[in-house]
Amino acid sequence: MSGTPKIRLRGLTKRFNGKPVLDGVDLDVAAGEGMVILGGSGSGKSVTIKCILGLIRPDAGTVEIDGRDVLSMPRREREAVNDRIGMLFQNAALFDSLPVWENVCFKLLAQKRITRSRARDKAAEVLAQVGLAPSVGDLSPAELSGGMQKRVGLARAIAAEPDIIFFDEPTTGLDPIMGAVIDGLIVDVVQRLGATAVSITHDMASARRIGTTAAMLHKGSIIWTGPAASLGETGNPMVDQFARGEREGPIQMELRR
């Protein structure tokens, strides 16, 4: 990797109740890369992302964003870093009490970076980027289908034009066609912003579509990184078993022990 990575994790360690979840995670994400983190349920994918976002403090290790150690930063500086980060949550996590347009511009409004009337226009602009009509802005999230909620969640993730975006299982709960549509939108918006994307997914078709690079988390560390397009044919028996969803293989054998 040439130049400073956008995100650099070194020796990230986290235990919960004495049980190691992260046990020395090393990972570099280059600027503009689409990194997909794979791993079994409970392998620590969300904990890794939460450590990067500052929602969980690791027991040891470093998190650098643009070459700066974000764990030792004063709170204000850390908040400024987080202002450059967008997040699409698994269940879209929209506020039902607010119309769609306020959801989309929630962060900009909360930080008083935009007036309410400008926010309505901004929301319409961003909704258009995810294929939604301006009239959707006046609906309540409860009135939307799952696919539309994901689009609104995506619009909210990009409204502040972040340079890093996290996607937590973006296609979970969607039919395969809608999943492909959301993936296509993700690729479009990430490219338009020139952003760095980090995604968690169990959906291998989605991983190949939205990822340029994939990393597999297993037993607390990254055991493989490589091109997302090679998933299933990486030559690493654990990664290939996982990507192909095969019952038999080295991972199953470890679980039986």
Ligand SMILES: Nc1ncnc2c1ncn2[C@@H]1O[C@H](COP(=O)(O)OP(=O)(O)OP(=O)(O)O)[C@@H](O)[C@H]1O
């Ligand atoms: N705040 C917490 N307190 C205690 N244990 C936690 C906490 N957060 C996560 N864990 C534990 O850490 C482990 C990893 O959780 P994590 O949510 O990162 O898994 P994951 O890889 O994202 O799984 P999934 O694919 O099922 O979402 C789990 O055993 C979980 O119970």
